[in-house]
Amino acid sequence: MPMPAAAPESIEIRRENSPVPYREALTAMEARNAAIAEGTERELVWLLEHPPVYTAGTSAAAPELIDPRFEVVEAGRGGRYTYHGPGQRIGYVLLDLKKRGRDVRCFVHALEGWAIATLADIGLDAWRAEGRIGIWTRGPDGREAKIGAIGVRVRRWVTMHGFSVNIDPDLAHFGGIVPCGIEEFGVTSLARLGIELAPGAFDTALLARLPDFLAGLNQSTEGSKCALP
Numbered sequence: 001m002p003m004p005a006a007a008p009e010s011i012e013i014r015r016e017n018s019p020v021p022y023r024e025a026l027t028a029m030e031a032r033n034a035a036i037a038e039g040t041e042r043e044l045v046w047l048l049e050h051p052p053v054y055t056a057g058t059s060a061a062a063p064e065l066i067d068p069r070f071e072v073v074e075a076g077r078g079g080r081y082t083y084h085g086p087g088q089r090i091g092y093v094l095l096d097l098k099k100r101g102r103d104v105r106c107f108v109h110a111l112e113g114w115a116i117a118t119l120a121d122i123g124l125d126a127w128r129a130e131g132r133i134g135i136w137t138r139g140p141d142g143r144e145a146k147i148g149a150i151g152v153r154v155r156r157w158v159t160m161h162g163f164s165v166n167i168d169p170d171l172a173h174f175g176g177i178v179p180c181g182i183e184e185f186g187v188t189s190l191a192r193l194g195i196e197l198a199p200g201a202f203d204t205a206l207l208a209r210l211p212d213f214l215a216g217l218n219q220s221t222e223g224s225k226c227a228l229p
Contacts (some may be wrong), residue, residue, distance in 0.1 A: 002208040002209060002212075004019055010107065011043045014046045015047045016046075019049045019051045021051060022050045022051075022073050025048065025092070029094065030034075030139060033155055033156075033158045037156040039105030045091065045094075045207075046075065046088060046091070047091055047092075047161070047206070048084055049084075052071075052074075052173055053069070053083070053085070054070055054084075054177055055075040055081070056081055057076075057080050057151055058078055059079060060081050065174070066177060067175065067176040069173075069176050076153055077153045078153060079133060079149070079180060080180050083173050083176070085169050085173055087166070087168040088165065088166050089162070089165050089167050090162070090164045091115075091164075091165075092162045094160060096157065097154065097157045098157045099169060099206050101217060102219060103122075103207050103217075104152075107152070107159060110213055110216035110217050112135060113213070114206070114213040115148050116128070116135060119148075119165070121208070121209070122197065122201070123195055124137060124147070125138075125194060125224055127165045128140045132185070133182075134180055134182075136185075137188065137193070140188070140192060140193065143228055144185055145188040146163060146181050146186070147189065148163055148165040148166065148186070149164045150163050166187065166189035167191065167202055168205065169189060174187045210216070
């Protein structure tokens with residue numbers, strides 16, 4: 001596993017130990033997005049969890065909300081319905097793409113790669129799947145299953161939202177929606193796959209890979225083309 005590296009001074013790292021209500025986080029993200037665009041605040045990587053909530057992206061379809069047993073919030077990000085709750089680590093990534101290549105596809109690709117590389121470091125093989133949003137692996141039954149979700153929004157070239165990874169959530173809570181509109185595949189977690197992590201271990205592994213993530217974004221600013229599969 002890579003050794004943790006100090007984050008650039010231009011980026012604030014915030015790690016929450018207690019769940020943050022989704023609406024509260026959304027309000028804070030929107031304010032920080034505007035401040036970054038105006039140059040009055042640093043970029044932000046915010047690691048947290050939420051109390052149980054279903055969030056609707058801009059492509060969410062009403063039939064995919066099967067059982068609204070938790071609060072449902074319009075998120076404003078891309079994508080469809082997603083569940084967030086305890087045991088799921090979320091990374092909200094607010095970066096100024098004016099300084100990092102103005103390439104949204106490269107940003108999403110690098111974000112996926114960051115999560116995949118982190119999972120590899122803690123012992124799980126995960127990948128992208130063509131035509132299916134998210135981060136995928138093999139479930140206990142050997143079939144592909146989703147272990148992470150991606151959903152972003154870009155306003156004034158500043159990113160919002162980011163990714164989530166299932167560490168040890170209650171997987172039954174996903175049953176109230178069709179996660180990301182994909183009915184054919186299930187969801188899984190590190191715990192379901194037999195990988196137990198100490199508190200904070202995922203954050204440590206993720207932040208150790210932050211320099212690689214930023215390097216992938218910075219290719220565009222240095223005149224190189226973002227490498228996409």
